[in-house]
Amino acid sequence: MTQHSVTHATFTIVRHYDASPDRVFAAWAQKDRKARWYASHAGRRSQDFTLDFRIGGREHLSIAGPDGVVHTFDGQYQDIVPNERIIYSYDMHLDRTRISVSLTTVELKADGTGTKLIFTEQDAFLDGHDTASQRETGTRSLLDSLAAFLATGDPD
Amino acid sequence: MTERSIHHSTIVIERTYDASPSRVFAAWSTREALLRWGNPGDGWDLAYDHFDFRVGGGDINRFGPRGGPTFRNETTYFDIVPDVRIVSASSMTSEGKHIFASLITAEFILAGKGCRLIVTEQGAFLDGHDKRANHEAGWSEMLDKLRIELLRTQVAA
Numbered sequence: 010m011t012q013h014s015v016t017h018a019t020f021t022i023v024r025h026y027d028a029s030p031d032r033v034f035a036a037w038a039q040k041d042r043k044a045r046w047y048a049s050h051a052g053r054r055s056q057d058f059t060l061d062f063r064i065g066g067r068e069h070l071s072i073a074g075p076d077g078v079v080h081t082f083d084g085q086y087q088d089i090v091p092n093e094r095i096i097y098s099y100d101m102h103l104d105r106t107r108i109s110v111s112l113t114t115v116e117l118k119a120d121g122t123g124t125k126l127i128f129t130e131q132d133a134f135l136d137g138h139d140t141a142s143q144r145e146t147g148t149r150s151l152l153d154s155l156a157a158f159l160a161t162g163d164p165d
Numbered sequence: 166m167t168e169r170s171i172h173h174s175t176i177v178i179e180r181t182y183d184a185s186p187s188r189v190f191a192a193w194s195t196r197e198a199l200l201r202w203g204n205p206g207d208g209w210d211l212a213y214d215h216f217d218f219r220v221g222g223g224d225i226n227r228f229g230p231r232g233g234p235t236f237r238n239e240t241t242y243f244d245i246v247p248d249v250r251i252v253s254a255s256s257m258t259s260e261g262k263h264i265f266a267s268l269i270t271a272e273f274i275l276a277g278k279g280c281r282l283i284v285t286e287q288g289a290f291l292d293g294h295d296k297r298a299n300h301e302a303g304w305s306e307m308l309d310k311l312r313i314e315l316l317r318t319q320v321a322a
Contacts, residue, residue: 013249015270017285019173085241087256088263088291093169096266096289098254100243110243110252112268114171114289129173131287133252133270135244 016134018141024126024152028159030092030117033124036155036163037095037115038062046158047151048072064089068097078103093117101139108138128152172290174297179283180308184315186273186280190248192314193271194218201317202310204228205303220245223253234259240269249273257295264294284308 026033036042040060048058048070057071063086070082084099095115101108109132116127132144182189192198196216203226204211211228218224223241237258244252250272257265267288274281284304290296 013246015250015252015272015285017175017177017270017287019175019287021173085254087254087266090169094171096263098241098243098266098268107244110254110268110270112254112266112287112289114173114266116169116171129171129289131173131175131268131289133244133268133285133287135252 013136016137016140017132018134018144019129019131020141020145020148021127021129022145022148022152024128024156025120025123026126026156026159027123028163029122030119030124032159032163033117033126033155034092034095036158038089038091042158042163045164046154049154062086062089068099087112103138106138107135109134109144111144126152167292170292172293172296174288174290176286176288176297176301176304177283178286178301178304178308179281180312181276181279181281182312182315183279184319185278186275187248188315188318189280189282189311190251190273192311192318193251194245198314198318202307202314204310205300205307206230207306218242218245236264259294262292262294264291265289266291282308282311 036046043060044058048055055070055072059069061067066086068084071079073079081102082099084097086097088094088096098112100110111130111132113130118125128148132141134140192202196213200211209228209230211226213224213226215225220242225239227235227237229235238255240253240255242253250270252270255267255269256263265288267286270285272283286300288300
């Protein structure tokens with residue numbers, strides 16, 4: 010019989026970007042921009058990425074890891090305040106197994122000529138499949154990709 | 166201009182009921198039962214505009230004190246393991262403003278002949294409109310009403 014469990018965790022990452030809040034926001038809100046820093050892994054761009062960026066809209070991303078396991082992200086937007094905040098909930102699957110359900114808030118605050126980004130995620134990890142430290146590590150990597158993208162001038 | 170803020174807070178609340186996990190789960194997954202116990206205020210009104218309990222489905226409800234502010238809650242069900250757990254995400258608005266977003270986990274654990282229910286609400290309180298103490302009081306009220314609901318349906322069975 011499957012042993013079921015849920016582990017709850019919260020983590021916060023604060024980053025500074027040398028770009029205005031509206032440029033940082035556009036990197037999250039516009040599909041072609043987001044695909045360049047978000048929908049890629051180890052240099053490979055996902056072919057399965059959809060984004061309907063509005064309150065109630067959905068997002069889908071499916072990407073295969075080097076070991077062939079498919080990571081799938083399915084999210085929906087709960088609140089959007091342009092250039093200020095994005096709130097979404099999502100689940101993650103590894104192949105067909107749901108490993109977590111999460112609530113993420115992204116806050117953008119003007120910081121001199123740049124932006125302070127506060128990323129907070131509250132997670133429910135299911136049945137021992139993932140951990141807060143792994144998720145946080147993965148998220149830091151994502152926020153590094155965003156920095157690299159913004160440094161290129163964030164072309165669309 | 167609105168002062169923007171987010172306050173994150175996790176509430177964990179539990180109760181043990183003299184009912185099987187299956188009965189407690191049923192009370193969480195049927196509209197008629199939820200109408201009786203799922204109201205966080207004493208004597209508040211509660212109505213469902215939409216109810217679709219399944220993974221990927223959701224519900225929309227409105228609740229609030231009679232003659233007072235109306236709260237609207239929109240929930241999506243992300244994970245359902247029958248008689249074991251429900252994980253859902255909710256957005257709460259009041260008078261058109263988003264006031265709260267959350268992830269709610271309900272775990273139904275066999276405890277002797279009864280059920281230990283653990284509710285974890287991981288919440289984001291927006292722009293100072295709502296606060297943790299209100300939610301702690303609301304959950305406490307609901308889980309007390311759930312006990313009455315389970316006794317009522319046990320007698321009827």
